[in-house]
Amino acid sequence: MKLYYSPGACSLAAHIILNEINVDFDLVRVDLKTHKTEKDVDYYCINPKGYVPALEINPGLILTENVAILPFLAQHDPKQDLIPPSGLGRAKVLEWLGYLNSELHDAYAVFFGAPLDAPAKEKAYAEIDRLLKYIDQAIADSDNDYLVDDNFGPADAYLFVLTNWSNLIKHDLSPYTHVNNIRNKVAARQSVQIAMRDEGLIA
Template sequence: MKLYYSPGACSLSPHIAMHEAGLAFEPVLASTKSHKLQDGTDYYGINPLGYVPMLELDDGTRLREGPAILQYIADLVPTKNLAPAAGTLQRYRLQEWLTFIGTEIHKGFSPLFNPAMPEEAKTISRDKLTSRFTWLDGELANKQYLMGDQFSVADGYLFTVTNWAKPTGVDLAGFANIQAWRTRVSERPAVQEAMKAEGLLK
C-alpha cells in the first residue's frame, strides 16, 4: 500500500494508524503547496482533488478522505482494536467522533491557514474552536482516550488537528484534560514513529 501524505497535514492521522496497526506501507510525499511528488509527478493526476491523505491499495484502488481511510486501516487489523466492530453502537460512537473532529475541529482550522482570510473572520473561527474545545475538555474528564480506555483512530485524528493550535494562535493552555490527553497520545510509540518519519520530531 502507498500512503500519500504531506508533513503535519491531516494525513498524519492515517500515518499514525498505519504504525499503530503494524502494516507495511510506502509513504509518498505529496506537497500540498506544489502538488507534485518528489520525482516531479503531478499529484493532481493521482488525486484530482489535490489534497492528502490518499491510500493506494496493492491492486491500485485508491481511497480518499481521512475518516474513511482510518476505518479501513483499523478494519484490516481488528485485533489491534483501533476501531470497534462494525454494526456495534460503539462503532457509531467512533463515527460520531470522526465526524465531529472532521467538521467541527479540522474544518474549523481551515480559515486560519488561509492568508486571504480577513483577521475578523479568523477571530470568529478561533472563538468557535475555543467553544468546541471547552466541550471536548469536559468529554475527556476521567478518560484516557476519546472512546474510554482504548486508543482508537479518532485519537490519532484529533491529535493531528490539535497540533495546529499553536501555529494558528488557538490557545489550548486552559484545557487541562485536552493537554493531558495530548501528552498521552504523543508518547505512544506509533505516534512518535509517524512524526519522526514526517520530520516533525528529531
C-alpha cells in the same frame, strides 16, 4: 499500501494508525502548493480532489478522506483494540471522526487559506475554542481514558493531529485539560513518535 501525505497535515493521523497496525507501507510526500509528489508526479492524477491523505490499497485502488481511511486501517488491528468491529462502539468512533472532520478540521483550516484580518482571526479563534470546549467537556463527562473507550483509536489520533495545528496558529490549548491529557498520552506512543520523525516534525 502507500500513503500520500504532507508533513503535519491531517494525513499524519493515517500515518500513525499505519504504524499502529504494523504493516508494510510506503510514504509518498505531496507538495500541496504545486500538487506534485516528491517524484514530480501530478497528484491530481492520483487523487483528483488534490488534498491528502490518499491511501493506495492496491495499484490503482485509492481511498481518500480520513473518515474512511482511518476506520479502514484500524480494522486491520489484529487485537481489535483500535476500533470495535461493530455495534455502538464502532458507531461512536465514526461519530467522533465525523465531528472532528466536519467541525474542528474546518475551524482550523480557516487559518491556512487567505490571510485573516484581526476581526476575522478573533472570530476564527473563538470558533476553535467553542469546539474544543465541547470536546473537553465530553471527555470530562465520560469515564473513558480516550475519546470512545479506554483504548487508543483513530479518533484520538485525529484529535491529536488537528490540535497540533494550534502551535502553527499561535492558539492556546492550555485551558483544555482533558484534551491535553489525551494529547499527552497519544504523543507518548511509539507509533506517533515514529510518524512525526518520519515526517520531519521532530528530531
